[in-house]
Amino acid sequence: xxxxxxxxxxxxxxxxxxxxxxxxxxRDGLRLRASxxxxxxxxxxALLPSDDSAAVVARDGNIARITNGRIVAEVDLQGRVRFLxxxxxxxxxxxxxxxxxxTKYWTIGExxxxxxxxxALSGREFKPxxxxxxxxxxxxxxxxGERLFxxxxxxxxxxxxxxxxxxxxxxNSQASVPFVVSSDGYGLLWNSPAVGEACFAAxxxxxxxxxxxxxxxxxxxxxxxxxxxxxxxxxxxxxxxMPDYATGLWQCKLRYRTQxxxxxxxxxxxxxxxxLAVIVADFFHWPIQGDWRFDPREWPDPAAMTxxxxxMGTALMVSVWPTVDxxxxxxxxxxxxxxxxxxxxxxxxHQDFLGNTRFIDTTHPGARAFVWDxxxxxxRDNGVKLFWLDEAEPEFSAYDFDTYRxxxxxxxxxxxxxxxxxxxxxxxxxxxxxxxEIVSLVRCAWAGSQxxxxxxxxxxxxxxxxxxxxxxxxxxxxxxxxxxxxxxDIGGFHGGHVDDPAFHELLVRWFxxxxxxxxxxxxxxxxxxxxxxxxxxxxxxxxxTGAGNELWSFGDDVYAILRRYAALRERLRPYIGDLMRAAxxxxxxxxxxxxxxxxxxxxxxxxxDQYMFGPDILVAPILAAGATARSxxxxxxDWIDPWTGDRLKGGDTIxxxxxxxxxxxxxxxDAAVIDAFADTNDE
Numbered sequence: 085x086x087x088x089x090x091x092x093x094x095x096x097x098x099x100x101x102x103x104x105x106x107x108x109x110x111r112d113g114l115r116l117r118a119s120x121x122x123x124x125x126x127x128x129x130a131l132l133p134s135d136d137s138a139a140v141v142a143r144d145g146n147i148a149r150i151t152n153g154r155i156v157a158e159v160d161l162q163g164r165v166r167f168l169x170x171x172x173x174x175x176x177x178x179x180x181x182x183x184x185x186x187t188k189y190w191t192i193g194e195x196x197x198x199x200x201x202x203x204a205l206s207g208r209e210f211k212p213x214x215x216x217x218x219x220x221x222x223x224x225x226x227x228x229g230e231r232l233f234x235x236x237x238x239x240x241x242x243x244x245x246x247x248x249x250x251x252x253x254x255x256n257s258q259a260s261v262p263f264v265v266s267s268d269g270y271g272l273l274w275n276s277p278a279v280g281e282a283c284f285a286a287x288x289x290x291x292x293x294x295x296x297x298x299x300x301x302x303x304x305x306x307x308x309x310x311x312x313x314x315x316x317x318x319x320x321x322x323x324x325x326m327p328d329y330a331t332g333l334w335q336c337k338l339r340y341r342t343q344x345x346x347x348x349x350x351x352x353x354x355x356x357x358x359x360l361a362v363i364v365a366d367f368f369h370w371p372i373q374g375d376w377r378f379d380p381r382e383w384p385d386p387a388a389m390t391x392x393x394x395x396m397g398t399a400l401m402v403s404v405w406p407t408v409d410x411x412x413x414x415x416x417x418x419x420x421x422x423x424x425x426x427x428x429x430x431x432x433x434h435q436d437f438l439g440n441t442r443f444i445d446t447t448h449p450g451a452r453a454f455v456w457d458x459x460x461x462x463x464r465d466n467g468v469k470l471f472w473l474d475e476a477e478p479e480f481s482a483y484d485f486d487t488y489r490x491x492x493x494x495x496x497x498x499x500x501x502x503x504x505x506x507x508x509x510x511x512x513x514x515x516x517x518x519x520x521e522i523v524s525l526v527r528c529a530w531a532g533s534q535x536x537x538x539x540x541x542x543x544x545x546x547x548x549x550x551x552x553x554x555x556x557x558x559x560x561x562x563x564x565x566x567x568x569x570x571x572x573d574i575g576g577f578h579g580g581h582v583d584d585p586a587f588h589e590l591l592v593r594w595f596x597x598x599x600x601x602x603x604x605x606x607x608x609x610x611x612x613x614x615x616x617x618x619x620x621x622x623x624x625x626x627x628x629t630g631a632g633n634e635l636w637s638f639g640d641d642v643y644a645i646l647r648r649y650a651a652l653r654e655r656l657r658p659y660i661g662d663l664m665r666a667a668x669x670x671x672x673x674x675x676x677x678x679x680x681x682x683x684x685x686x687x688x689x690x691x692x693d694q695y696m697f698g699p700d701i702l703v704a705p706i707l708a709a710g711a712t713a714r715s716x717x718x719x720x721x722d723w724i725d726p727w728t729g730d731r732l733k734g735g736d737t738i739x740x741x742x743x744x745x746x747x748x749x750x751x752x753x754d755a756a757v758i759d760a761f762a763d764t765n766d767e
Contacts, residue, residue: 088148089163091137095148097163102210104163107138110319112153112311114303116165116274120210120218121297127274129300129321130173130504130531149198155270155305163384164207164302167270169305176303177272178207179223188710206461208299214757217295217497223288223726230268231679231689232284233309234564236261236529236674237542243557243677243692245284250498252280252293253485254477255542259529261565262291263316266691267679271312273302273320273531277501279485292484295496308683309564310672315567317671321535323569325522326602326664329399331657332361333650334605336401337633338577339366342382344388354396358635358647359654362567363393363474364401364607368627373405373441374412378457392465393672401525402463404508407434407441408476411624414458418444423451425478426489435481438625443478446505447492456513469519471510476503476528503528504536511536529567534671537571539603547576547587547608553592553693554705559601560695563673570675571603581611582631588642589709589744593644596747597705599653601695602664602674609632644743655760674698682719704740704748714748715743722753726761 089096094107104118108267111129117126140151148159154170165744166177204341211219223734232245237259242248245264252260252274262282274282280292286415291301300318306312335353340346346365353360355665371379372676377652379385390400395747408415408424425434433440445451459471488495490502506645516524522537529540542558545740555572562570575591616626631637635716666672673680676696677690694704704716704722718734725732727746731753732738740748 087163088159088664090141090143090148092141093137093150095141095150095157095159097148097159099163102163104165104637104735106127106150106157106159106165107136108150108152109135109302109421110134110304111153111315112306113137113315113319114150114152114155114167115302116157116299118208118299119297120212120655121143121216122556126300127296129277130273131275131302132321132535134319134321137678153305154307155303158718167303167305169269170593171426173269174270175266175305177225178273179205179225180207181205181422195252197400200268208388209569209731213295215295215494217297217494218277219230220293220296220299222291222299222301226288227266227268229407230266232264232266233262233273234261234265234561235282235556236567237540237562239545239551239554239558241553241557242690243560245561246261247284247286249281249285249507252278252282254485254500254528254530255483256477257545258477259362259540259562259646260563260566260632261529261531261533261567262500263565265312265529265564269305269307269312271304271306271316272695273316275300275531277498277530279496289664295494309677311679313564313566314670317534320532320566322669322671322689323534324522324537324567324670325738326523326661328657329361329397330523330603332359332604332654332666334362334603335634336363336366336605336607338607338609338625338630339368339628340364343384343386347389347392350393350396350398350410350636351632352636353398358638359398360398362470363400364403365403367403367474368438369403369404370526371622372409372412372440372624374408374414374418376404376458385468386463386468389488392645394467399470401472402467402468403457403472403474404510405475406444406446406473407437407439407460408444409439409441409624414454418451418454421450421454422491423448427487428489428494431479435475435479437481438627442473443480445491446502447490447507448623449500452489452505452509452512456509459510460513460517464514464517469514470523471527472508472525473510474525476506477698478502487576491606495626500530502530503538504530507533507536507538516661523569525571531566534567534569538567539571539630540567541571541573541605544577545573546578547580549591549593549707549709550591551576552590552597552705554636556695556705556707557692559675560677563641564677565679567604568667568671568673569606571601572598573607574598574605579606579611580608582637584710588638591638592642592645592744593747596649597703598654599649600675600701600703600749602660604653606633606635606649610637613734630663648745650762651763655763656757659757659760666698672761678719688719689716700752700757704751705752706742706747711742713739715739716748716750718750723750723751724753724758726758727752
């Protein structure tokens with residue numbers, strides 16, 4: 085029996101109830117699906133429809149082959165797969181270790197044997213579970229010297245992920261975006277929202293889904309990381325165009341308690357002559373979780389507030405939590421309609437922070453429409469167009485993923501897509517309401533979140549230099565995973581006393597670095613913390629608030645530095661606008677690894693503590709307490725130190741001083757953006 089069949093744009097294999105299909109999808113891209121369950125319409129996952137392909141399908145003896153641009157897939161009679169570049173170089177090859185002697189399937193017509201083994205390991209493995217799913221494992225052969233990047237946001241300093249094991253699950257400060265970019269010229273999207281693991285070990289790559297019906301991944305080839313990322317963006321979507329105003333300074337803290345307090349801060353920025361793009365009304369401005377409206381006792385006139393802010397050139401962003409207290413005015417209707425997450429055992433309580441709550445089920449189209457309808461009535465119709473979608477993982481009090489069930493399926497099978505649908509709810513609602521510039525601050529993401537205007541921040545991180553170091557790798561890998569809009573809480577979220585000199589140093593270094601990131605955003609829960617005046621009101625737990633977190637909250641010396649860098653950010657905005665357009669049109673990250681901009685320079689592939697902010701600015705953050713100098717590698721070409729005016733030749737590593745008021749930055753000598761630095765030292 086012949087197990088291989090050809091279609092106009094696909095090659096297929098089937099045997100004993102198992103099937104495999106590889107089809108062209110996008111530019112230089114192929115999508116592979118395989119299962120032991122009957123074929124039916126498969127979910128698109130993160131992929132958009134695509135007809136941008138001109139596949140060539142052929143049969144050569146025992147091998148079926150599909151070519152789409154610069155990528156080729158081959159399948160043999162046993163269903164084993166490998167991928168090659170257009171010039172025949174192996175990009176990725178399934179790892180099989182079987183007992184039987186078989187014909188070497190890559191060498192046509194030659195009776196060689198291939199990797200005979202008693203291990204009985206398969207390249208694709210299905211372990212059936214109750215409920216019609218399987219634990220799925222896909223194995224690939226190891227590649228010596230390969231470097232791997234992307235995969236989203238993990239709290240670790242590793243930029244190169246080779247040797248790492250990564251949980252495919254969403255947590256507070258962890259965003260699983262399963263797209264990996266290889267130094268060997270390919271990118272792979274694990275197109276499954278299932279909880280699982282990606283293991284990039286020295287003895288092979290392994291992807292696991294804890295519960296799924298189908299192996300589903302997409303692979304592309306390119307000569308440079310930029311080409312790979314452009315191909316990926318074309319099939320998963322790009323960010324909208326960032327509103328011009330939003331590239332300025334954002335002000336936030338945990339938390340402004342009243343309308344008057346928030347307006348006083350905005351007025352102070354205005355009087356000081358510091359442009360303020362956005363100010364944020366953080367959580368617990370509501371009567372109770374799940375009401376999604378301002379409590380009129382502290383926030384009596386939201387429409388007047390947004391109007392006054394707009395007159396000062398500042399937009400209001402409002403925090404939305406997906407938690408619903410049973411005492412909320414919306415709980416009964418949402419529960420009746422099935423719009424809340426359910427548990428498979430135990431009681432329906434998902435989080436116990438200042439109340440026992442359930443999460444909205446963002447995978448339910450009706451739930452998304454319901455929440456937007458409430459948000460529109462209570463926020464949007466009062467002038468709010470920016471939303472902070474917190475708790476977007478969602479943050480279960482117990483991360484026991486096998487406990488919870490969504491409308492779309494058990495969390496083990498579909499859970500990682502929750503933040504994507506959360507962003508989708510507000511994107512679709514705003515778009516229907518006529519908004520054309522859509523950006524939502526979201527605490528998590530999955531592949532494709534970018535197309536819904538998700539500006540991802542790195543969660544509730546510690547105020548420490550170690551944490552800052554982790555965020556640099558997180559931001560760079562998020563960009564390589566196709567999420568170009570990314571930001572952090574400047575200074576970290578947990579901790580940081582406003583009078584502590586050690587924290588002042590951290591804050592200054594973090595702020596300097598954040599000037600050269602997609603969004604410059606102050607946020608944190610600063611010490612000393614003020615408890616609520618009463619712990620309960622109307623039987624509802626009340627939230628504490630942190631100390632001041634404005635630029636002037638840390639003393640005159642810190643204020644002078646922060647104000648100078650905020651002014652620099654203002655002058656950089658035209659350059660940043662160009663970078664935002666490149667992200668919108670092609671998917672280019674704003675923060676770029678050195679090898680992204682200089683892929684032909686081998687040294688750039690080994691650097692993990694400096695980066696390019698767009699094509700023209702090289703940034704070398706200070707990442708350790710007490711450091712006043714550091715080494716910097718300058719690629720070939722002429723560079724200018726904007727602080728001194730020195731002209732430097734690239735191609736070597738240099739040592740550079742870095743006093744507290746100075747971050748090592750270098751600008752390409754022919755770049756117009758050098759003019760933005762002209763007044764920096766005079767302010």
